[in-house]
Amino acid sequence: MTKRSGKCLCGGVSFTAHGDVIEADACHCSMCRRQNGGGPYYAVQFKGGVTLETAETLKWYRGSDHGERGFCAECGTSIAWRLQSHPEKIGVSLGALEDSSGISLDAHIFTDSAPEYYAVQTDAPHKTEAQVIKEFMERLEKVAQNKAENA
Numbered sequence: 642m643t644k645r646s647g648k649c650l651c652g653g654v655s656f657t658a659h660g661d662v663i664e665a666d667a668c669h670c671s672m673c674r675r676q677n678g679g680g681p682y683y684a685v686q687f688k689g690g691v692t693l694e695t696a697e698t699l700k701w702y703r704g705s706d707h708g709e710r711g712f713c714a715e716c717g718t719s720i721a722w723r724l725q726s727h728p729e730k731i732g733v734s735l736g737a738l739e740d741s742s743g744i745s746l747d748a749h750i751f752t753d754s755a756p757e758y759y760a761v762q763t764d765a766p767h768k769t770e771a772q773v774i775k776e777f778m779e780r781l782e783k784v785a786q787n788k789a790e791n792a
């Protein structure tokens with residue numbers, strides 16, 4: 642299985658990501674931009690998940706009722722994002738990876754929240770907040786359906 646390593650600027654947080662990419666997104670919502678100095682937040686999820694190797698300086702911030710943002714309390718690097726309901730499913734920052742070769746963006750999300758001061762690239766499809774939530778709910782329904790069918 643493919644492995645990729647990643648870390649924050651100071652090295653207080655490091656991780657290993659396992660397997661192929663599930664999805665890589667750039668989020669243009671106002672919270673991601675506020676946390677990341679004005680630009681979008683680039684996050685990637687891996688099929689085999691992420692193992693934290695060192696996490697002494699890792700802090701989780703509950704920015705909303707749903708999500709948690711992992712960052713290094715020493716150097717401030719944005720390192721991860723996860724749903725409070727699924728803490729094991731960690732998406733990590735693309736910029737924290739030692740080697741991001743071969744990874745391309747699947748979507749630009751929350752593009753309806755993007756500011757005027759930059760143009761959203763056209764390297765991947767654009768999805769508004771409503772589209773993202775709709776697709777997420779459909780995915781949850783599918784999982785629930787599969788569970789019911791296999792029960």
Ligand SMILES: [Zn+2]
Nearest residue numbers: 649651713716
């Ligand atoms: Zn750090």
Ligand SMILES: [Zn+2]
Nearest residue numbers: 668669670673
């Ligand atoms: Zn966002």
